[in-house]
Amino acid sequence: MEPFLEAIILTVAVSVFIAAIFYIFYLVIVKGSDAPLQFYNHLKKGYREHSRTKRVKEKMYEYETISGMHRPSLLGSTIVFSIFVVIISLLLFKVVFFTAVTSGSMSPTFERGDLVLMQRIHPAPVVGDIIMLQRAEYMLPVTHRVVSVTEGGVRTKGDATGRVDPWIIPEEEITAKAVQIGEKPVVLKDVGDYFILDPKEMRIGKYGSEYTLVKNIFLTMRVYGYALCIIAILGYVLLSLREAKVK
Numbered sequence: 524m525e526p527f528l529e530a531i532i533l534t535v536a537v538s539v540f541i542a543a544i545f546y547i548f549y550l551v552i553v554k555g556s557d558a559p560l561q562f563y564n565h566l567k568k569g570y571r572e573h574s575r576t577k578r579v580k581e582k583m584y585e586y587e588t589i590s591g592m593h594r595p596s597l598l599g600s601t602i603v604f605s606i607f608v609v610i611i612s613l614l615l616f617k618v619v620f621f622t623a624v625t626s627g628s629m630s631p632t633f634e635r636g637d638l639v640l641m642q643r644i645h646p647a648p649v650v651g652d653i654i655m656l657q658r659a660e661y662m663l664p665v666t667h668r669v670v671s672v673t674e675g676g677v678r679t680k681g682d683a684t685g686r687v688d689p690w691i692i693p694e695e696e697i698t699a700k701a702v703q704i705g706e707k708p709v710v711l712k713d714v715g716d717y718f719i720l721d722p723k724e725m726r727i728g729k730y731g732s733e734y735t736l737v738k739n740i741f742l743t744m745r746v747y748g749y750a751l752c753i754i755a756i757l758g759y760v761l762l763s764l765r766e767a768k769v770k
Contacts, residue, residue: 604759604760607756607759608756611752611756615749615752618644619641619642619643619702620640620641620642620699621638621639621640621641621711622638622639622641622655622664622666622699623636623637624636624638624639624666625663628667628681628682628683628684629653629666629667629681629682629683630683631682631683632653632668632682632707632708632710633708634712636713636714637710637711637712637713637714638710638714639653639666639701639708639709639710640701640708640709640710641655641666641699641700641701641702642699642700642701642702643698643699645700646694646697646698646699646700647694647700648669648672648677648694648697648700650669650670650671651668651669651706652668652669652700652701652703653666653667653668653669653700653701653703653708654666654667654669654679654697654698654699654700654701655697655699655700655701656679656692656696657696657698658690664698665679665688666701667679667680667681667688668680668681670687672694676691676692676693676694677691677692677694677697678691679692
């Protein structure tokens with residue numbers, strides 16, 4: 524906005540405010556009207572009622588807090604605790620876990636160096652699923668897409684390859700299946716590089732020379748994480764029992 528226009532608007536606003544003040548004085552002093560005074564008293568009364576209501580609500584909340592009315596119920600605490608234990612158990616026993624992608628055979632679905640979320644809860648395959656399997660000719664697990672399921676076994680193929688894999692896998696040899704949302708796997712891009720050790724990249728790779736250090740850091744963090752989870756669970760149980768006794 525231009526300075527000239529701003530000056531005009533400011534002048535008009537100040538003039539209106541001054542005119543309103545003079546008009547109120549005119550009504551009260553000359554005309555003897557009590558409308559401005561009634562309006563003021565109405566605002567004052569509304570403010571007092573609002574302040575009184577606010578103080579009453581604060582006192583009521585304070586009383587309810589002291590009396591324990593806002594404490595979580597035992598049933599609610601049990602539900603939250605059960606969900607927490609289930610999630611920790613799934614991660615601890617690797618029922619749900621992330622696996623590092625070690626090749627580009629599934630490009631563009633995911634690339635080498637990505638992390639893919641896998642689960643062992645329901646590994647039964649159907650066409651289109653992405654499964655993890657272990658082959659004797661490969662040092663690392665293979666994560667490919669299912670292209671057919673028959674009584675003889677499961678056939679797989681990498682999305683980036685134009686041919687079906689030469690093996691037929693029995694369903695019991697499937698180690699895990701990718702978690703898919705809207706037919707797309709859950710992928711963390713480029714995080715898996717920290718978990719891949721390629722002998723050819725030990726000296727010149729992006730993380731090769733730091734692989735051992737990074738691995739030890741993650742192992743230490745996992746141990747401390749388990750310990751903290753156990754301490755948190757015990758603390759939650761003790762506090763819940765204490766609150767139940769107080770009630």
